[in-house]
Amino acid sequence: MKKENQFKKLMILANNHRSSLNLSVLLASLGVIFGILPFISGGKIAEGLISNDTDKNYYILWCLIGLLGYALKTLLYAWSLSISHKATFSILADIRIKMIEKLPKLSLGTISETPSGAFKQKIVDQVESMESPLAHMFPEMTANLLGPVFVFLYLLFVDWRMGLLSLVSFPIGMFFMVSVFKSYGDNFAGAMKIGGEMNSSLVEYVNGLEVIRSYNQTDKTYKKITDKVYANAKYYYDWMTKTQFGMSMSKAITPTTLLAILPLGYIFYKNGSLSLTGYLLSIILSFSLQGLLNTMMRFTTIGAQVGTLVENVESVLNATEQIHSEEKIVIKNHDIELNNVSFEYEDGQEILSDISLQIKEGTKNAFVGLSGGGKSTIAKLIAGFWDVKKGEIKMGDIPYENIPLEELYDQVSFVSQDNFLFDDTVRENIRMGDPKASDKEVEEISKKAGCHEFISHLENSYETRVGKQGESLSGGERQRIVIARAMLKNAPIVIFDEATAYMDPENEYLIQNSLNELIKNKTVIVIAHRLYTIKDSDKIFVVNNGKIEDSGKHEDLLNSSETYKKLWKTSIGKED
Numbered sequence: 001m002k003k004e005n006q007f008k009k010l011m012i013l014a015n016n017h018r019s020s021l022n023l024s025v026l027l028a029s030l031g032v033i034f035g036i037l038p039f040i041s042g043g044k045i046a047e048g049l050i051s052n053d054t055d056k057n058y059y060i061l062w063c064l065i066g067l068l069g070y071a072l073k074t075l076l077y078a079w080s081l082s083i084s085h086k087a088t089f090s091i092l093a094d095i096r097i098k099m100i101e102k103l104p105k106l107s108l109g110t111i112s113e114t115p116s117g118a119f120k121q122k123i124v125d126q127v128e129s130m131e132s133p134l135a136h137m138f139p140e141m142t143a144n145l146l147g148p149v150f151v152f153l154y155l156l157f158v159d160w161r162m163g164l165l166s167l168v169s170f171p172i173g174m175f176f177m178v179s180v181f182k183s184y185g186d187n188f189a190g191a192m193k194i195g196g197e198m199n200s201s202l203v204e205y206v207n208g209l210e211v212i213r214s215y216n217q218t219d220k221t222y223k224k225i226t227d228k229v230y231a232n233a234k235y236y237y238d239w240m241t242k243t244q245f246g247m248s249m250s251k252a253i254t255p256t257t258l259l260a261i262l263p264l265g266y267i268f269y270k271n272g273s274l275s276l277t278g279y280l281l282s283i284i285l286s287f288s289l290q291g292l293l294n295t296m297m298r299f300t301t302i303g304a305q306v307g308t309l310v311e312n313v314e315s316v317l318n319a320t321e322q323i324h325s326e327e328k329i330v331i332k333n334h335d336i337e338l339n340n341v342s343f344e345y346e347d348g349q350e351i352l353s354d355i356s357l358q359i360k361e362g363t364k365n366a367f368v369g370l371s372g373g374g375k376s377t378i379a380k381l382i383a384g385f386w387d388v389k390k391g392e393i394k395m396g397d398i399p400y401e402n403i404p405l406e407e408l409y410d411q412v413s414f415v416s417q418d419n420f421l422f423d424d425t426v427r428e429n430i431r432m433g434d435p436k437a438s439d440k441e442v443e444e445i446s447k448k449a450g451c452h453e454f455i456s457h458l459e460n461s462y463e464t465r466v467g468k469q470g471e472s473l474s475g476g477e478r479q480r481i482v483i484a485r486a487m488l489k490n491a492p493i494v495i496f497d498e499a500t501a502y503m504d505p506e507n508e509y510l511i512q513n514s515l516n517e518l519i520k521n522k523t524v525i526v527i528a529h530r531l532y533t534i535k536d537s538d539k540i541f542v543v544n545n546g547k548i549e550d551s552g553k554h555e556d557l558l559n560s561s562e563t564y565k566k567l568w569k570t571s572i573g574k575e576d
């Protein structure tokens with residue numbers, strides 16, 4: 001039942017190319033039917049020789065029929081495969097495009113917490129694995145199923161007992177096959193899972209190589225990866241060992257149609273109830289059955305993989321999207337309001353509980369608090385990275401779900417320390433803030449952000465490529481480009497995760513200047529780690545254990561909040 005549904009789902013994914021797949025099945029089936037002709041010709045020639053037929057034309061005719069059958073089989077088979085492959089690669093491209101189109105609709109949070117290796121594995125590798133089921137299994141397996149039916153019918157016509165005997169090995173072989181395939185789907189799903197883990201940790205290892213080396217963790221991390229690689233190998237080894245016997249028995253017995261035909265046919269021939277011609281024809285045709293059953297069995301493993309492959313594709317295609325209205329809306333002001341918001345990343349683990357707060361348009365605000373208290377989570381909810389299920393968030397008195405996602409993202413610039421640079425030119429990385437901006441506008445904004453000078457000194461100035469994730473620039477240069485990009489975006493709300501933290505004094509000074517430009521006349525939310533940078537804020541929120549413990553101005557909080565007082569002392573203590 002489950003498998004049938006998965007095949008239906010595969011066909012739904014293949015929707016636009018179903019007629020091509022059907023045509024390839026039809027051509028392959030015709031090919032198999034013509035492929036039986038050489039065996040029938042062989043039988044007929046044997047029959048002629050036994051009955052001492054001396055008519056040359058008879059032999060020539062059957063030779064030609066045999067040749068024609070073989071030629072047509074080859075031609076139709078090639079034609080069928082070329083159609084099925086053309087359709088398959090278009091289907092795979094369609095599936096990948098659907099999956100890629102889905103990614104921006106997922107919450108940004110979901111994207112960032114999923115290892116990039118996992119998406120790569122599903123979109124690239126697992127979709128690639130659908131090539132066999134679509135391009136080969138559909139036409140070839142259908143055709144090779146039809147083939148035995150035709151041979152069986154023909155044998156019934158020759159002698160009904162030989163027809164039945166030709167299939168005797170089939171149920172015995174199937175018995176072993178079923179014993180193996182009962183658990184094949186689950187085992188294959190397990191293999192995909194363990195392979196996915198290996199894939200993700202390899203991608204993580206390569207991405208983190210710099211940190212691993214600088215902290216001299218090569219041995220430890222290497223061991224983690226080799227453990228995953230060995231676990232993957234062991235899984236396959238155990239799985240194959242468990243199924244070896246059943247698989248071998250099934251492969252040995254199923255196509256052995258001669259097992260019954262040879263001895264019993266001889267008995268029938270000896271007692272006169274079967275002619276020598278009938279006996280020979282049965283033997284020859286049972287050879288054709290062997291080839292057909294062998295090919296069919298090759299596809300049973302591929303068939304059993306379809307369920308897992310389709311499920312993995314669907315896990316991306318059906319992943320929960322952020323649900324926002326798509327109707328255009330005018331946001332008249334940028335006051336932000338959180339009313340009784342609770343939030344959990346994983347079911348049952350509440351990170352924010354019953355948060356209510358207001359942020360006035362055009363004010364400077366800060367979230368402070370102990371690590372893990374929930375500051376970034378609140379900021380990300382305000383930026384629209386996740387939808388909330390409990391409570392509501394409003395901008396300009398409009399609930400977030402009534403604001404189209406694109407419009408919401410247009411309202412907010414989120415600047416953090418790990419902002420991403422694409423492997424493109426400096427100019428294009430800045431222009432991402434506003435794709436319509438002219439070259440001149442990009443340069444103007446870079447001057448304001450204080451990065452024009454260093455960009456001018458780069459080898460190709462604005463046309464210099466920044467390398468993978470901006471690796472050819474220094475940390476401070478990357479940060480200033482990110483700020484220039486955010487300035488070009490010119491969003492009315494700016495959130496930054498204290499972007500100057502851990503910078504050397506010269507860079508900190510330069511970046512602070514850029515930031516001051518960025519936040520001019522904006523609603524600002526700073527996730528502050530060093531309190532002296534935000535002590536002049538209009539409102540400071542003390543976030544602790546997923547709650548707003550207190551809020552107010554610096555001086556008020558020094559009196560009213562013990563947590564704030566402690567944080568302040570630690571902060572200035574650090575700076576002394």
Ligand SMILES: Nc1ncnc2c1ncn2[C@@H]1O[C@H](COP(=O)(O)OP(=O)(O)OP(=O)(O)O)[C@@H](O)[C@H]1O
Nearest residue numbers: 113345346351369370371372373374375376377378
């Ligand atoms: N994507 C996530 N999935 C699951 N849990 C998360 C995720 N992001 C954060 N958390 C958890 O939520 C809690 C709050 O994290 P958050 O980053 O919001 O705190 P924070 O106050 O900003 O901390 P810090 O000052 O260290 O940056 C932490 O316990 C953290 O482990």
